[in-house]
Amino acid sequence: MAQVDFNERQLTLKLVYFGPPLSGKTTNLRALHGKVDTLNRGRLMTLETRDDRTLFFDLLPVFFRSNGLSFRIKVYTVPGQPMHEATRRVVLQGADGIVFVAHSDPARLDENRDSWIGLGKNLAELHLRVPIIVQYNKRDLPDCVPLDTADRFDLPERRLHTASAVSGEGVLPTFFAVLGATWDALEPTFKLSQRFGVARDDFMRTVCAHVGGSERDILVA
Numbered sequence: 001m002a003q004v005d006f007n008e009r010q011l012t013l014k015l016v017y018f019g020p021p022l023s024g025k026t027t028n029l030r031a032l033h034g035k036v037d038t039l040n041r042g043r044l045m046t047l048e049t050r051d052d053r054t055l056f057f058d059l060l061p062v063f064f065r066s067n068g069l070s071f072r073i074k075v076y077t078v079p080g081q082p083m084h085e086a087t088r089r090v091v092l093q094g095a096d097g098i099v100f101v102a103h104s105d106p107a108r109l110d111e112n113r114d115s116w117i118g119l120g121k122n123l124a125e126l127h128l129r130v131p132i133i134v135q136y137n138k139r140d141l142p143d144c145v146p147l148d149t150a151d152r153f154d155l156p157e158r159r160l161h162t163a164s165a166v167s168g169e170g171v172l173p174t175f176f177a178v179l180g181a182t183w184d185a186l187e188p189t190f191k192l193s194q195r196f197g198v199a200r201d202d203f204m205r206t207v208c209a210h211v212g213g214s215e216r217d218i219l220v221a
C-alpha cells in the first residue's frame with residue numbers, strides 16, 4: 001500500500017511490471033531509466049543471467065520534490081520464468097499499480113494467458129485490488145497480433161497500450177497510464193489532492209517534467 005505521510009508531505013508509490021518470460025519488462029525499465037533526469041533517479045538495480053533472464057527483480061527509484069512535496073516512485077519488475085513464482089509474490093506485495101507486459105508474438109499468446117492467470121492468483125492471495133494497465137510490447141515484430149482481436153484479459157472494454165520497449169516507444173505513455181490509474185485508485189481513501197493540495201493533473205505534469213516526457217505522453221496515456 002502507498003506510504004502517505006501528510007506531516008512530512010511525502011508520497012511513496014510502488015509500481016510493478018509483471019508478465020510472461022522475456023516479454024520486455026526489464027527493457028521497459030531500462031528505457032524509463034534512460035529517460036528520467038539523472039537528478040531524479042536512483043540507481044537502476046538489475047539482477048540478470050547472461051541471457052537476459054531476471055533472477056530476482058529490477059528496481060528503479062524515481063524521486064523528486066515539488067511545491068514542498070516529496071514524491072518517491074519505486075518501479076519494480078518481476079522475473080517471468082515459471083520457477084520464480086515465490087519471488088513474484090514477494091515483489092507484488094504492497095504494489096499500488098501494475099503494468100502487465102504481454103507478448104505481441106502470436107506464438108506466445110498462451111504464455112500471456114498463463115501469466116495473467118498467475119497474476120490473478122497472486123493478487124487474490126495477497127488480497128490486493130490495484131489498477132492493471134496492459135501493454136502489448138514488441139510491436140516492431142513482423143506478424144504482431146492485431147489489437148482488435150487481441151486478448152483483453154477478462155475486460156472487453158480494456159484499453160490496450162502498445163510499445164516497442166527496445167526503442168523506448170510507448171514506454172512513457174504506459175508509465176503515465178499506470179501512474180494516473182494508481183492516483184485515481186488511492187484518491188478515495190487518501191484524499192491526496194485535497195490533503196497535499198495538488199491536483200491530479202498537476203501531479204502528472206510534474207512527474208512528466210521530471211522523467212523527460214512531453215504533455216503528449218500524458219495525453220496518449
Ligand SMILES: Nc1nc2c(ncn2[C@@H]2O[C@H](COP(=O)(O)OP(=O)(O)OP(=O)(O)O)[C@@H](O)[C@H]2O)c(=O)[nH]1
Pocket residue numbers: 019020021022023024025026027028052053054055077078079080081137138139140141163164165166167
Ligand atoms: N524486438 C523487440 N525485442 C524486445 C523488445 N523489448 C524487449 N525485447 C527483447 O526481448 C528480450 C527479453 O527482454 P527483457 O526485458 O529482458 O524481458 P523480461 O520480461 O524482463 O524477461 P524475464 O526477466 O526473464 O521475465 C531481450 O532480448 C530484449 O532485447 C521490443 O520491443 N522489441
Ligand SMILES: [Mg+2]
Pocket residue numbers: 025026027052053054077078079080
Ligand atoms: Mg526481466
